[in-house]
Amino acid sequence: MDKTRSALRFKQVSTQELPNWCGGCGDFNILFALKGAVAELDIPLENVVLVSGIGCGSKTPHFIKTYGFEGLHGRILPVATGVKLANKDLTVIAIGGDGDGYGIGAGHLFHTLRRNFDMTYIVQNNAVYGLTKGQTSPTSEKGFKSNSTPSGALEDATNPMVLGITTGATYVARGYAYDVDHLKKLIIGAVEHKGFSLLDVFQPCTTYNKIQTVAWYKQHLKKLEDDTSFDSKNKQEALKRAMQWGETIWYGKFYQERKSTYEEGLPQIAKASLLNQMRENQNIDISPLMNKFK
Ligand code: SF4
DSSP states (O other), X not given: OOHHHHHHXXXXXXXXXXXXXXXXXXXXXXXXXXXXXXXXXXXXXXXXXXXXXXXXXXXXGGGBSSEEEEOOTXXXXXXXXXXXXXXXXXXXXXXXXXXXIIIITXXXXXXXXXXXXXXXXXXXXXXXXXXXXXXXXXTSOTTOOOSSOTTOOOSOOOOHHHHHHHHTOSEEEEEETTOHHHHHHHHHHHHHSSSOEEEEEEOXXXXXXXXXXXXXXXXXXXEGGGXXXXXXXXXXXXXXXXXXXXXXXXXXXXXXXXXXXXHHHOHHHHSSOHHHHXXXXXXXXXXXXXXXXX
16 A cells, blocks of 8 residues: 555544543554554455453544444453454454453453454553553563552463463464554554454553563563564464563564364354345345444
8 A cells, every 4th residue: 555545544544532541651552553554454444343341442442433342341352252243244353451351351362262263352461450550460570569469469470472372363473562563564464364363562551560661671572573583383483482581572473374263164154244144134224224323
């Protein structure tokens, strides 16, 4: 897509609403990358649905001119699954925080990963519960001090990349909010991938996480795409890189494979979406209803 069309699409994708996140919050850049990706993907905006939960970043659907659904805390994936089952032709992008996805919604995540629905799940991972004022989350470092663990977290942090690779996601990637162009490419890759894409995004929370700061990320992060010996089709190698957590922490696309999706295996919707079947079988005209929302 040429630059002029891309800029025009970016404008079309943006709503009038403005986020009121704290200064320096990584959510701004994730939003920017997501808008850029949706603009470049050139999918009709009425065919894109953003599903979010509860959290600072879960306000994202308000700022992009697609369909959106802001649901309950931890229930992003059941809603996204429902949308996909009703109309598999839609591009479904689920988006929410680490507390929402890896804490409250962890049970849903596990089963959605292994089902391999054709959808994208972006996790705004700041390793803390931001909206509820700074409690320890499943991705907080061991020893992390917060309102909920004043003496320091006792558990090891969960590793979403390892979880994604070993539990069945077929596109597993980690982005960084302060590498926006790279993040945009990862989002485009995730949406274009046929199957379930787990895209965890490191994002500094400038208010409640004083450990994983921009300086901390700068010191530790290395991009997989800069290492030409790395092959994202090699599961063992992907796992090895994903497990590395110390001086070097890798980000980029860890793993991708093509496997049949849940929708392809489900006879009721394998050939046509439920919506289209309903329209064809009952000759239902939904245009009066749709006109109400214009
Ligand atoms: Fe962003 Fe943290 Fe502020 Fe929430 S509390 S808006 S995550 S910086």
